[in-house]
Amino acid sequence: MFKDDFxxxxxxxxxxxxxxxxxxxxxxxxxxxxxxxxxxxxPWRIGFAVAAALAIVLSxxxxxxxxxxxxxxxxxxxxxxxxxSQSYGDIYKALEEIRKxxxxxxxxxxxxxxxxxxxxxxxxxxTTPTTSAVAGAVGSTESMSDSAADGSFKGSSAQSYxxxxxxxxxxxxxxxxxxxxxxxxxxxxxxxxKYIYNLRDDTVKIIEANSGSPRLVSTIxxxxxxxxxxxxxxxxxxxxxxxxSVYKKFGSSIVTDRLATMDMVVxxxxxxxxxxxxxxxxxxxxxxxxxxxxxxxxxxxxxxxxYILSNHxxxxxxxxxxxxxxxxxxxxxxxxxVAMAPECVMSPSCGFENASYLVVCSFDAKNAELISSVSLLxxxxxxxxxxxxxxxxxxxxxxxxxxxxxxxxxxFSLADGDITYKGTGMVPGYLLDQFSIDEHxxxxxxxxxxxxxxxxQGTTAKGEGSSASSSTQKVTDGESTAxxxxxxxxxxxxxxxxxxxxxIKYTVTTQxxxxxxxxxxxxxxxxxxxxxxxxxxxxxxxxxxxYFVTFKQVDPLFSVDLSDPKNPKVIGELxxxxxxxxxxxxxxxxxxxxxxxxxxxxxxxKGLKLSMFDISDPANVTEKDKYxxxxxxxxEALYSHKACIVHEGKNLIGFTADFKSATAKGxxxxxxxxxxxxxxxxxVECDEFSPKRGLFIGDVFYIVSAHSVHxxxxxxxxxxxxxxx
Amino acid sequence: xxxYYTAAFEKxxxxxxxxxxxxxxxxxxxxxxxxxxxxxxxxSGKQPSDEEHLKALLIRMTINCSKSGLTSAWRKxxxxxxxxxxxxxxxRDVLDAVLRLPSKESTIIYLHYYCGYSVEELxxxxxxxxxxxxxxxxxxxxxxxxxxEGVEL
Numbered sequence: 091m092f093k094d095d096f097x098x099x100x101x102x103x104x105x106x107x108x109x110x111x112x113x114x115x116x117x118x119x120x121x122x123x124x125x126x127x128x129x130x131x132x133p134w135r136i137g138f139a140v141a142a143a144l145a146i147v148l149s150x151x152x153x154x155x156x157x158x159x160x161x162x163x164x165x166x167x168x169x170x171x172x173x174x175s176q177s178y179g180d181i182y183k184a185l186e187e188i189r190k191x192x193x194x195x196x197x198x199x200x201x202x203x204x205x206x207x208x209x210x211x212x213x214x215x216x217t218t219p220t221t222s223a224v225a226g227a228v229g230s231t232e233s234m235s236d237s238a239a240d241g242s243f244k245g246s247s248a249q250s251y252x253x254x255x256x257x258x259x260x261x262x263x264x265x266x267x268x269x270x271x272x273x274x275x276x277x278x279x280x281x282x283x284k285y286i287y288n289l290r291d292d293t294v295k296i297i298e299a300n301s302g303s304p305r306l307v308s309t310i311x312x313x314x315x316x317x318x319x320x321x322x323x324x325x326x327x328x329x330x331x332x333x334x335s336v337y338k339k340f341g342s343s344i345v346t347d348r349l350a351t352m353d354m355v356v357x358x359x360x361x362x363x364x365x366x367x368x369x370x371x372x373x374x375x376x377x378x379x380x381x382x383x384x385x386x387x388x389x390x391x392x393x394x395x396x397y398i399l400s401n402h403x404x405x406x407x408x409x410x411x412x413x414x415x416x417x418x419x420x421x422x423x424x425x426x427x428v429a430m431a432p433e434c435v436m437s438p439s440c441g442f443e444n445a446s447y448l449v450v451c452s453f454d455a456k457n458a459e460l461i462s463s464v465s466l467l468x469x470x471x472x473x474x475x476x477x478x479x480x481x482x483x484x485x486x487x488x489x490x491x492x493x494x495x496x497x498x499x500x501x502f503s504l505a506d507g508d509i510t511y512k513g514t515g516m517v518p519g520y521l522l523d524q525f526s527i528d529e530h531x532x533x534x535x536x537x538x539x540x541x542x543x544x545x546x547q548g549t550t551a552k553g554e555g556s557s558a559s560s561s562t563q564k565v566t567d568g569e570s571t572a573x574x575x576x577x578x579x580x581x582x583x584x585x586x587x588x589x590x591x592x593x594i595k596y597t598v599t600t601q602x603x604x605x606x607x608x609x610x611x612x613x614x615x616x617x618x619x620x621x622x623x624x625x626x627x628x629x630x631x632x633x634x635x636x637y638f639v640t641f642k643q644v645d646p647l648f649s650v651d652l653s654d655p656k657n658p659k660v661i662g663e664l665x666x667x668x669x670x671x672x673x674x675x676x677x678x679x680x681x682x683x684x685x686x687x688x689x690x691x692x693x694x695x696k697g698l699k700l701s702m703f704d705i706s707d708p709a710n711v712t713e714k715d716k717y718x719x720x721x722x723x724x725x726e727a728l729y730s731h732k733a734c735i736v737h738e739g740k741n742l743i744g745f746t747a748d749f750k751s752a753t754a755k756g757x758x759x760x761x762x763x764x765x766x767x768x769x770x771x772x773x774v775e776c777d778e779f780s781p782k783r784g785l786f787i788g789d790v791f792y793i794v795s796a797h798s799v800h801x802x803x804x805x806x807x808x809x810x811x812x813x814x815x
Numbered sequence: 816x817x818x819y820y821t822a823a824f825e826k827x828x829x830x831x832x833x834x835x836x837x838x839x840x841x842x843x844x845x846x847x848x849x850x851x852x853x854x855x856x857x858x859s860g861k862q863p864s865d866e867e868h869l870k871a872l873l874i875r876m877t878i879n880c881s882k883s884g885l886t887s888a889w890r891k892x893x894x895x896x897x898x899x900x901x902x903x904x905x906x907r908d909v910l911d912a913v914l915r916l917p918s919k920e921s922t923i924i925y926l927h928y929y930c931g932y933s934v935e936e937l938x939x940x941x942x943x944x945x946x947x948x949x950x951x952x953x954x955x956x957x958x959x960x961x962x963x964e965g966v967e968l
Contacts (some may be wrong), residue, residue, distance in 0.1 A: 092909060092928070092959070092963070093908040093928050095908075095914065096909045096910070096924075096928050096929065097928070098927060099907055099908075099909050099910035100833055100910060100913075100925070100929055102907075102910075103829075103832070103833055103836065103910070104829045104832065104833075105828055105829060105832050105849065106848065109846050110828060113824075113826060113828070113846070113849060113850045113853065114821075116850055116854070117816050117820065117850070117853050117854065117857060118816050120816075120853075120854050120857045120858055121858070122817075122857060122858060122859070122860035123856075248926040291851060291880075317859060319880070325932075335879065385943075399835070400916055401943070469943070469947070469956065471943075471947055484946075484947070485946060485947060485950040486946060495950075520950065520954075542958075695915075712886070724841075725818065725916070727918075729917050731916060748840065748841060757843075780841075780843050780844055796847075
């Protein structure tokens with residue numbers, strides 16, 4: 091059993107004694123903050139009430155799971171229309187409805203998460219073809235964009251790299267690898283070409299690059315009152331923005347119920363940013379801070395305007411009608427906390443089932459002031475932004491009828507900080523990540539993977555062996571994905587006399603598609619049903635052409651012509667072993683893939699792989715060259731585009747790699763160039779530190795870790811300087 | 816260090832370590848996160864009396880700490896740790912498959928199968944909707960199942 095093996099194997103992992111002792115020794119020196127709050131600020135009575143109520147929420151939600159293939163419906167009406175709320179009263183009423191319906195609907199908690207559902211009548215034995223059904227190509231994960239790992243790289247088709255004009259004597263330097271040119275994405279390391287900013291835990295280290303002799307010039311100690319976490323930052327015209335979460339009531343009450351415990355741990359989180367004026371990097375000056383309700387999901391910076399998206403859950407049982415702050419998202423500017431105006435809150439016309447809000451705010455980075463805010467009853471997983479629009483996407487299920495998955499997408503226009511909600515639509519299936527979304531000429535395009543459930547009713551005759559089976563089996567070679575097609579009904583009647591059992595079986599296969607929506611997010615065109623039993627691994631839109639990679643055993647790279655939005659067409663398909671997790675435009679007619687090389691069976695991973703595709707003719711894509719890093723088993727570059735530098739102008743491709751044989755304690759940083767073929771420039775084994783990011787300024791390459799910055803010459807590739815902190 | 820924190824460390828250090836490992840994929844960063852989480856716990860002065868509460872708190876802190884990418888300021892660069900991650904080389908297929916998952920999925924698999932949290936609990940602890948938690952678990956399972964070929968999940 092998976093569960094047992096998993097437990098056993100994970101039990102085997104533990105901190106070794108030395109490490110434990112070392113950490114304990116460090117902990118000895120840590121002091122509880124002076125401002126220690128005397129135990130529970132909240133009377134336990136309240137905690138208990140919350141506990142009881144949440145238990146009910148749990149039973150309702152899980153109640154759905156006891157039904158069929160365990161996919162619960164979240165909203166049944168896809169034609170949801172969102173309307174501006176007239177008053178707090180309206181919103182309160184709607185939330186009350188949710189609360190009441192949850193109270194009414196009490197069901198036993200049976201949590202079964204089984205894909206395969208076999209309904210037996212009679213004494214159907216085990217003769218039913220055992221399907222390992224579901225398995226297959228369903229998986230994917232990068233898509234539920236880890237908010238923090240939500241990335242960036244440059245420009246769809248354009249050469250996005252920020253090549254800073256060397257006009258005023260400034261050296262060229264690399265910036266965070268972002269998706270859309272002109273739309274910056276937050277990261278843990280930022281540079282302005284002179285200074286390197288390094289965010290780690292609750293400090294920002296400012297390091298002067300100093301042409302290869304880096305030196306620490308200042309340190310910002312971020313506020314630590316209440317429980318705070320800092321995730322990533324922006325640097326814009328001498329303004330440093332640090333994004334984080336603040337948990338004001340973190341763990342501050344006594345609760346007895348497990349779920350209520352979770353609630354206390356999580357619910358109070360706000361997303362906050364702090365702005366510093368860095369005109370003098372040696373002495374950062376605090377500008378101000380601002381926070382909005384909800385867990386941090388993603389953010390963008392466009393022309394000095396900061397956009398922050400968070401997901402806020404309402405604690406239904408703590409709502410007070412005359413205190414909107416208890417059920418409306420709030421904004422705090424450092425001094426006062428106000429509930430968002432009712433007209434800023436969009437709610438579905440037909441009621442809604444999830445008591446959560448998606449909060450989108452825009453700020454003027456320079457002075458940390460709010461420009462506008464919009465909230466939507468709902469939530470968001472994946473976030474895409476062009477310079478004009480933000481698209482949010484949330485995975486949904488329609489479980490009652492067809493067990494289909496779909497993704498709800500919403501559009502917000504930005505207009506220099508003035509955010510306006512423009513509509514909601516849907517596409518079948520689910521998205522991989524932000525690169526699965528694109529805007530071009532007023533159309534919005536989405537590449538999705540869809541799990542398709544098939545209900546199979548059949549009968550099996552007992553004792554007759556396989557000949558009696560009414561199902562024909564179609565097992566895809568060697569894969570655990572299997573799909574069964576039902577044979578003709580005649581087969582059943584033949585066996586009427588013997589004891590016949592009926593069964594209903596659900597199997598899952600996957601397929602992929604590309605959907606084009608208009609500005610109101612109505613469907614315009616699509617091409618679907620691609621690459622059955624495979625799933626999308628990476629996507630890149632480049633103007634009128636979309637490229638995406640699906641994978642099961644070999645890696646087809648599809649090219650789709652989108653010049654007629656109503657009629658997208660697959661124009662090319664290239665099959666090679668392995669797969670690419672990310673695709674980056676790399677110069678004229680070239681597309682770089684970073685992924686994994688596998689053997690022919692698709693099961694054994696040989697190592698990380700760089701592929702250069704020739705896309706000068708989208709209908710006839712070829713793999714120009716590939717480079718396999720043998721025994722490199724993992725890399726952050728497989729999960730986050732921000733972890734790599736892909737700079738076509740300077741012809742550099744760099745990322746960290748984790749080698750299997752590593753006796754090294756840290757990771758390795760590798761740097762490549764492409765000139766007809768890949769060439770390794772550097773392979774730095776980082777024994778004493780764990781490299782996180784690479785960047786260049788002029789002719790110096792910097793490897794940045796939590797505790798150091800190392801400088802390397804880009805002509806000799808030798809280390810020329812370092813600073814530890 | 817107060818006795819409370821010593822006990823908390825002894826009892827939960829490995830839980831935190833395993834989760835950190837599932838997220839960070841390497842022991843080097845995972846160890847950093849263990850230290851960071853307990854430093855934060857002590858600094859906060861919080862001493863939940865309920866074990867479940869403490870555990871949930873630690874899990875949440877682990878997730879937040881490993882979200883921010885770069886690791887602790889307290890880490891010393893001098894520790895030599897050459898031992899293999901696993902003591903038992905024979906049976907690490909499942910473990911490896913889980914570690915190969917992207918952070919979000921390995922996290923949810925660990926919390927669900929190892930710590931025993933339900934989907935609703937996961938949605939709370941991860942700060943997402945139960946639908947998102949379900950989707951994530953669904954995909955993680957599907958990917959694992961494929962990777963492990965036929966293993967019953």
